[in-house]
Amino acid sequence: DPSWTRRAAEEAEAVAAISCSGHGRAYVDGVLDNGRPMCECNTCYTGTDCSVLLSNCSADVESGDPLFLEPYWMQHAAKSAVVLSGWHRMSYATTDNSKSLELEKHIRTLHAAVGNAITDGKYLVFGMGSTQLLNALVYALSPENASSPASVVATVPYYSMYKGQTELFNGRDYEWKGATAKWMKSNKTNFIEFVTSPNNPDCLLYNSALGGSSVIYDHAYYWPHFTAIPEPADEDVMTFTMSKLSGHAGSRFGWAFIKDENVYNKVSDYLHYNSVGGASRDTQSRLLNYVKVILAEIGSDGDIFKFGFNKLRKRWHKLQVLVSSSSRFSLQQLSPQYCTYFKKIRDPSPAYAWLKCENEEDTNCAEVLMKGGIISRGTGFGASTRYTRLSLLKTDDHFEMLLQKLKPLVTSPDE
Numbered sequence: 001d002p003s004w005t006r007r008a009a010e011e012a013e014a015v016a017a018i019s020c021s022g023h024g025r026a027y028v029d030g031v032l033d034n035g036r037p038m039c040e041c042n043t044c045y046t047g048t049d050c051s052v053l054l055s056n057c058s059a060d061v062e063s064g065d066p067l068f069l070e071p072y073w074m075q076h077a078a079k080s081a082v083v084l085s086g087w088h089r090m091s092y093a094t095t096d097n098s099k100s101l102e103l104e105k106h107i108r109t110l111h112a113a114v115g116n117a118i119t120d121g122k123y124l125v126f127g128m129g130s131t132q133l134l135n136a137l138v139y140a141l142s143p144e145n146a147s148s149p150a151s152v153v154a155t156v157p158y159y160s161m162y163k164g165q166t167e168l169f170n171g172r173d174y175e176w177k178g179a180t181a182k183w184m185k186s187n188k189t190n191f192i193e194f195v196t197s198p199n200n201p202d203c204l205l206y207n208s209a210l211g212g213s214s215v216i217y218d219h220a221y222y223w224p225h226f227t228a229i230p231e232p233a234d235e236d237v238m239t240f241t242m243s244k245l246s247g248h249a250g251s252r253f254g255w256a257f258i259k260d261e262n263v264y265n266k267v268s269d270y271l272h273y274n275s276v277g278g279a280s281r282d283t284q285s286r287l288l289n290y291v292k293v294i295l296a297e298i299g300s301d302g303d304i305f306k307f308g309f310n311k312l313r314k315r316w317h318k319l320q321v322l323v324s325s326s327s328r329f330s331l332q333q334l335s336p337q338y339c340t341y342f343k344k345i346r347d348p349s350p351a352y353a354w355l356k357c358e359n360e361e362d363t364n365c366a367e368v369l370m371k372g373g374i375i376s377r378g379t380g381f382g383a384s385t386r387y388t389r390l391s392l393l394k395t396d397d398h399f400e401m402l403l404q405k406l407k408p409l410v411t412s413p414d415e
């Protein structure tokens with residue numbers, strides 16, 4: 001029947017037409033209420049159509065949930081929709097981590113077009129989120145049957161996943177050894193260093209601190225949304241994620257470029273035993289379409305990087321103006337920088353605010369904010385509790401709620 005897609009298309013259109021008052025959205029697989037998917041509301045909004053603002057509700061800016069890009073895809077609904085047949089790619093991973101060769105081609109083309117990575121001569125592997133690839137790479141870079149395990153380190157403040165994974169998976173051949181600062185004077189062999197650039201939580205561009213042989217460059221945020229691109233990254237091991245490129249965190253898709261074939265083969269072995277290959281084929285089919293849209297819109301008014309940069313630049317500016325109106329808090333220092341993508345010097349547009357509580361008595365900054373109705377992330381970075389992280393990546397509702405709750409704290413009589 002040539003119109004077998006009609007039901008799916010009509011259902012998708014009907015659900016997309018459910019407005020949820022602009023403070024939520026409905027999904028085709030949402031919980032049904034009278035046969036219609038319910039609205040799933042942004043934090044602090046409720047009601048069948050998300051039109052009710054809860055009083056006294058905390059601003060939740062704890063996670064780097066990239067919903068700031070949701071409006072972009074709503075604006076590109078027709079180009080981004082994908083219909084998959086019920087028999088779409090039912091097989092297990094066949095060869096080479098069950099990678100979509102078209103997706104591989106388009107990802108390499110995108111890096112070349114954006115100019116944020118050199119991918120020639122490097123193997124590409126897909127993972128269920130770049131999170132799955134992080135431990136796969138630690139395993140692959142650890143020496144086999146070495147007399148002592150590799151030391152896994154990162155520079156403070158670091159993304160908590162590195163420590164959490166390394167300790168939980170507790171491999172024989174690697175061990176979490178904390179901050180690079182502790183090891184600067186030691187013998188650099190048998191270290192695996194995570195370098196996050198731009199960094200999470202302070203959004204600065206980082207290089208290796210130890211200068212050792214095994215470095216995992218986590219470039220989750222090395223896209224023009226979040227930072228100037230001074231030059232293409234060209235490292236032996238680099239990870240990226242669709243979560244921060246297109247905002248599709250729920251699709252669980254990340255990738256790594258790996259120069260060394262032996263490391264690539266060990267990562268592939270890990271993925272086979274961990275999940276019979278990396279990311280699902282359904283996810284790859286869906287995301288291939290999004291990469292095509294991103295590529296097609298580069299340089300036009302529909303350029304996702306222009307959308308993301310402008311959104312985050314404005315948020316950062318508003319937050320800076322508010323925080324600088326008092327001495328109670330301070331933010332990380334970010335400077336305008338020349339960007340090879342936009343071909344101009346551009347303002348900062350960080351994914352996160354790394355907020356410091358300056359008052360002597362405010363030793364736990366996350367607690368100070370929590371009392372003021374703001375949920376932030378104050379632990380896990382290896383840093384002092386005088387700092388806490390504010391996510392700038394969520395919806396407009398989340399960001400406006402943050403400003404609303406932060407204002408009285410900044411101008412509080414406690415000062």
Ligand SMILES: C=C(NCc1c(COP(=O)(O)O)cnc(C)c1O)C(=O)O
Nearest residue numbers: 063064129130131159200220241243254
């Ligand atoms: C969502 C958050 N971090 C995602 C993240 C990830 C995870 O990305 P995934 O591809 O979605 O698994 C990897 N690397 C860095 C530096 C990250 O910050 C967060 O910190 O709240």
